[in-house]
Amino acid sequence: MMCLSLSTSRLALAASALCASLLSLPAKAAEATPYPLFGGKPLPVERTSAKVVGVYVPMWESAAHVDRIPAGSVTHLLYSFLRLCGPGQIAKDAARCEGKKDFQLSTGGAEKTFDAAFARLKAREPQVKVLASVGGWGGSDGFFNMAPDAAKRAVFVESSLQFLRDHPSFDGIDIDWEHPGDNGSANGVPLGSPADGQAYADLMVDLRRGLQRLEAETGRPYLLSTAINSGETVVKRINFKQAAPALDLIFMMTYDFYGNWSAAAGNHTTLMSSRNTAGVEADDSLDRSVRNLEAAGVPRAKLVGGVAMYGRGFAGVDRAQTGASKTGGYPGADGSAGYREIAARYLGPKGQGLNGYLAQFDAQTQAWNLFHPKHKLWMGYDDPRAVIAKGRYAVKQGLAGLFAWELTQDNGDLLNAMNHGVGNRVLP
Numbered sequence: 001m002m003c004l005s006l007s008t009s010r011l012a013l014a015a016s017a018l019c020a021s022l023l024s025l026p027a028k029a030a031e032a033t034p035y036p037l038f039g040g041k042p043l044p045v046e047r048t049s050a051k052v053v054g055v056y057v058p059m060w061e062s063a064a065h066v067d068r069i070p071a072g073s074v075t076h077l078l079y080s081f082l083r084l085c086g087p088g089q090i091a092k093d094a095a096r097c098e099g100k101k102d103f104q105l106s107t108g109g110a111e112k113t114f115d116a117a118f119a120r121l122k123a124r125e126p127q128v129k130v131l132a133s134v135g136g137w138g139g140s141d142g143f144f145n146m147a148p149d150a151a152k153r154a155v156f157v158e159s160s161l162q163f164l165r166d167h168p169s170f171d172g173i174d175i176d177w178e179h180p181g182d183n184g185s186a187n188g189v190p191l192g193s194p195a196d197g198q199a200y201a202d203l204m205v206d207l208r209r210g211l212q213r214l215e216a217e218t219g220r221p222y223l224l225s226t227a228i229n230s231g232e233t234v235v236k237r238i239n240f241k242q243a244a245p246a247l248d249l250i251f252m253m254t255y256d257f258y259g260n261w262s263a264a265a266g267n268h269t270t271l272m273s274s275r276n277t278a279g280v281e282a283d284d285s286l287d288r289s290v291r292n293l294e295a296a297g298v299p300r301a302k303l304v305g306g307v308a309m310y311g312r313g314f315a316g317v318d319r320a321q322t323g324a325s326k327t328g329g330y331p332g333a334d335g336s337a338g339y340r341e342i343a344a345r346y347l348g349p350k351g352q353g354l355n356g357y358l359a360q361f362d363a364q365t366q367a368w369n370l371f372h373p374k375h376k377l378w379m380g381y382d383d384p385r386a387v388i389a390k391g392r393y394a395v396k397q398g399l400a401g402l403f404a405w406e407l408t409q410d411n412g413d414l415l416n417a418m419n420h421g422v423g424n425r426v427l428p
Contacts, residue, residue: 033388033420033426034425034426034428035416035420035426035427035428036428037351037384037385037413037416037417038343038347038348038349038350038351038384038413039412039413039416040343040344040349040411040412040413041411041412042068042069042070042073042410042412042415042416043070043073043412043416043426043427043428044070044071044072044073044426044427045070045071045072045073045416045419045424045425045426045427046072046424046425046427047072047424048423048424048425049395049422049423049424051075051391051394051395051399051400051401051402051422051423051424052075052076052249052304052400052401052402052403052422053073053074053075053076053401053402053403053415053418053419053422053424054074054075054076054077054078054251054304054401054402054403054404055074055076055077055078055309055403055404055405055406055407055415056077056078056079056080056133056403056404056405056406056407057077057078057079057080057114057406057407057408058080058081058406058407058408059079059080059081059110059111059114061407061408063113063114063116063117064117065407065408066114066117066118066120066121067117067120067121069121069407071124071125072125072419072424073415073416073419074125074128074415075127075128075129075401076128076129076130076131076249076403077118077121077128077129077130077131078130078131078133078174078225078227078251078403079111079114079118079130079131079132079133079170080133080136080176080406081133081134081135081136081139081176082105082106082107082111082132082133082134082163083096083105083106083134083135083136083139083142084103084104084105084106084134084135084139084141084142084143084145084146084156085097085100085101085102085103085104085105085106085142086100086101086102086103086104086142086145087102087103087141087142087145087146088140088141088142088143088144088145088146088191089106089141089142090138090139090141090187093106095108096108101155102152102155103142103145103146103152103155103156103159104155104156104159105134105156105159105160105163107163111163111167112167115167115168115169115170116169118130118169118170119168119169122169129171129172129223130169130170130171131170131171131172131173131174131223131225132160132163132164132167132170132172132173132174133174133175133176133227134160134173134174134175134176135175135176135177135178136176136178137178137186138186138187139176140176140177140178140179140183140186141183141186141187141189141191143175143177143180143203144183144191144192144196145191146203147177147180147196147199147200147202147203148195148196148199148202150202150206153202153203153206154206156203157206157207157209157210158210160173160207160210161210161211161213161214164214164222165214165218171221171222171223172211172222172223172224172225172248173207173211173222173223173224173225174224174225174226174227174251175203175204175207175224175225175226175227176226176227177200177203177226177228178227178228178229178234178253179192179229179234180192180196180197180199180200180234180237180238181193181194181196181197181234181237194237196237197237197238197239198239198242200238200239200243201238201239201240201242201243202242204224204226204242204243204246204247205242205243205246207224207246208224208246208247211224223248223249224246224247224248225247225248225249225250225251226243226247226249226250226251227250227251227253228250228251228252228253229253230252230253230254230289230292230293230306231257231283231289231292232283232288232292233283235292235293235295235296236296238296240293240296240297240298241296241297244297244298244299244302247302248302249302249304249400250293250298250302250303250304251304251306251403252286252289252290252293252303252304252305252306253306253405254269254285254286254289254305254306255268255269255306255307255308255382255405256268256269256308256312257269257270257284257285258284258312258322258380259312259329259334259335259336260312260328260329260334260335262326264322264323264324264325264326265314265317265321265322265323265324265325265326265378265380266284266322266323266380267322267362267365267367267369267380267381268308268311268312268380269306269307269308269367269380269381269382270284270285270286270322270362270365270366270367270380270386271285271286271287271365271366271367271386271389271390271393272285272286272287272364272365272366273285273287273288273365274322274323274364274365275364276323282322284322285365286305286306286390286393287393289305290303290305290397290399300397300398300399301398301399301400302400303399303400304399304400304401304402304403305390305393305394305399305401305402305403306402306403306404306405307382307387307390307402307403307404307405307414307418308381308382308404308405309338309339309382309404309405309406309407309409309410309414310336310337310338310339310342310381310405310409311336311337311339311342311370311379311380311381311382312330312335312336312379312380312381313329313330313335313336313337313370313377313378313379313380314326314328314329314330314335314377314378314379315327315328315329315330315331315376315377316328316376317371317376317377317378318376320358320360320362320369320371320378321362322362322365322380324378326378330377330379331377337379338408338409338410339381339382339409339410339411339413339414340409340410340411342370342379342381343411343413344411346370346379347359347370347383351368351383351384351385353370356372356373356374356375357370357371357372357377358370358371358372358373359383361385366386366389367380367382367383367386368381368382368383368385368386369381382414384413384414384416384417385417387402387414387417387418387421388417388420388421389421390402390418390421391417391418391419391420391421391422391423392421392422394421394422395421395422395423401422402418402421402422404418
């Protein structure tokens with residue numbers, strides 16, 4: 001819902017108070033959960049909702065994380081990341097690309113290990129779908145070189161199909177080409193052009209046709225999804241009217257709206273948008289992302305809202321509010337911290353804040369922030385209470401569900417909240 005600015009009459013003040021009360025309802029309701037909200041461990045789930053609960057699983061972590069996933073708690077796992085060999089190949093993929101043709105997928109021993117772990121999971125949970133995610137922020141350069149050329153796309157599609165033949169626990173392909181049009185010089189080489197938006201759509205159509213051929217060959221269905229920056233600038237570049245029919249799910253990366261690169265501080269993963277002093281809405285929320293993609297022609301039923309299992313913070317902040325000035329990033333390599341660390345060091349077993357940090361709810365953005373007034377440190381993160389609100393939003397707005405980056409950063413609180421929010425029963 002949107003609260004309109006009114007004059008400072010008694011009626012306006014009453015309306016403003018009512019609006020603030022309504023905005024805070026999801027967070028207040030989330031506090032009364034039938035399981036420990038900050039219990040610090042993933043819990044089994046009785047599935048009473050058809051909504052997606054997805055999570056990325058990184059190949060650089062142990063496959064044992066898959067074996068520890070509680071019963072019923074996920075519908076989709078996204079194995080990350082495969083990448084493209086050849087032009088745009090990153091240095092660390094040299095061994096995985098040895099003997100491969102340009103634009104074939106990088107593969108190695110990790111896929112065999114995870115394929116076995118996924119098979120064990122699916123023996124217990126046959127409904128779980130596993131997707132091989134290709135690309136990632138630093139691994140998408142190959143798309144810029146491959147996607148505009150039909151012959152190069154054909155090589156990539158055939159390699160993707162062969163990967164699925166060779167790894168039977170996988171159920172499809174997820175394309176993580178996050179920023180068509182501009183790679184942000186992720187690996188020191190600027191790439192991107194206006195033609196990428198049409199190339200993106202052509203790639204999705206070609207992949208769908210390839211998967212249909214594989215379905216005829218194997219007799220089983222395959223999924224095609226994408227993870228995309230859901231800000232208006234990127235969305236408008238892409239021909240989604242052509243791409244959307246080829247896609248089963250679109251994972252909206254509704255996080256990383258703010259970080260070390262930002263001019264000001266802000267919570268990077270909010271439900272509702274922030275507003276400046278003139279009341280102008282920012283393009284920095286799940287709600288705005290839904291509207292961006294819907295305007296581009298994507299049905300809401302294919303959209304999956306993003307949850308961040310990590311926070312991003314700032315130093316030199318004197319007020320805990322999006323738009324506040326900062327002097328730098330949060331201490332650490334990239335100004336981020338996984339939720340597991342946040343919960344243990346800064347949040348506490350009741351979500352109240354620890355070690356000088358205050359846990360504060362922002363009614364405008366429907367998000368929680370951690371603020372240390374003495375040290376002027378501020379971190380925006382996805383609190384379980386905020387994640388439950390995102391899940392309820394997904395249900396109310398007819399979205400496909402929620403997903404998160406990434407499984408190993410969570411202590412269980414956020415995966416539990418995702419399930420509770422979309423209407424599943426979390427078993428204490």
